[in-house]
Amino acid sequence: MKLLVVSDNHGWDSILTDLKRRYEHKVDAMIHCGDSELKADNPAVEGYTIVRGNCDMEDQFPNDVLESVEDCRVFVTHGHRYDVKMTLLNLSYKAKEHSADFVFFGHSHTAGVEQQDGVIYLNPGSISLPRGRREKTYAIVEVDKHQTAVRFFDEKHHEVENMRTTFSR
Numbered sequence: 571m572k573l574l575v576v577s578d579n580h581g582w583d584s585i586l587t588d589l590k591r592r593y594e595h596k597v598d599a600m601i602h603c604g605d606s607e608l609k610a611d612n613p614a615v616e617g618y619t620i621v622r623g624n625c626d627m628e629d630q631f632p633n634d635v636l637e638s639v640e641d642c643r644v645f646v647t648h649g650h651r652y653d654v655k656m657t658l659l660n661l662s663y664k665a666k667e668h669s670a671d672f673v674f675f676g677h678s679h680t681a682g683v684e685q686q687d688g689v690i691y692l693n694p695g696s697i698s699l700p701r702g703r704r705e706k707t708y709a710i711v712e713v714d715k716h717q718t719a720v721r722f723f724d725e726k727h728h729e730v731e732n733m734r735t736t737f738s739r
Contacts, residue, residue: 571640572596576618576708577603577648577676578696580625583614585697585725589708590617592727597710599639603676603694604631604648623648623676636668642713645670649677649693658684658691665689672711681707681730683720685737690718697725705730715739 574597579585586606593600594617604623608615610630622631626648635646645661645668652660655678665673673691680702681695695707706725711718722733 571598571642571711571713573598573639573644573711573713574600574708575603575674575692575694575711576601576697577674577694578605578623578679578698579607580605580696580698581607582698583608583612586614586618590614593710599637599644601637601644601646601674603646603674605676606631619646621646621648624650634664636670640713642671643669644672644674646674649675654678654693658686661691662686662689665691681705681709681722681733683709683735690720690737692720695722703730707733713739 574593600618602618602620604621605625607625610628620631621635622633637644654675661673675693679696679699683692694709697706697708700706707722710721718737720735722730
């Protein structure tokens with residue numbers, strides 16, 4: 571399984587179009603963790619599983635999505651409703667409630683990934699306004715029967731190599 575995860579483009583629709591053109595037929599799902607600031611009928615968001623962020627006015631985007639991709643359960647949210655800038659505890663309760671293998675979220679604009687109790691928590695960072703690093707980032711998650719690999723890329727699609735992380739399954 572291979573997933574594209576992006577968040578917090580804040581109106582920059584051409585980057586979503588570029589990501590779609592690059593990955594649409596190479597990944598099993600394209601996931602957007604909110605704050606697109608785009609309308610649901612904008613062609614740039616077509617094909618993405620997308621949630622509503624605190625800066626999104628589009629009420630057609632759901633607050634949370636539980637997606638099954640191959641044999642994995644993926645919980646997607648923006649994160650502002652779960653206090654992700656303070657703790658992952660609230661998200662961990664949702665992960666347990668939904669038996670999620672992955673939790674993807676944005677909001678803080680800070681890229682990072684960690685595993686707790688077998689669940690992988692991923693914030694792809696912001697593709698437009700990063701915090702904590704200079705790179706504008708998105709993530710590619712690749713899962714096979716032995717491991718999960720998470721790689722971060724900048725807006726020019728260069729890997730941010732010191733952020734590569736692998737988890738055993």
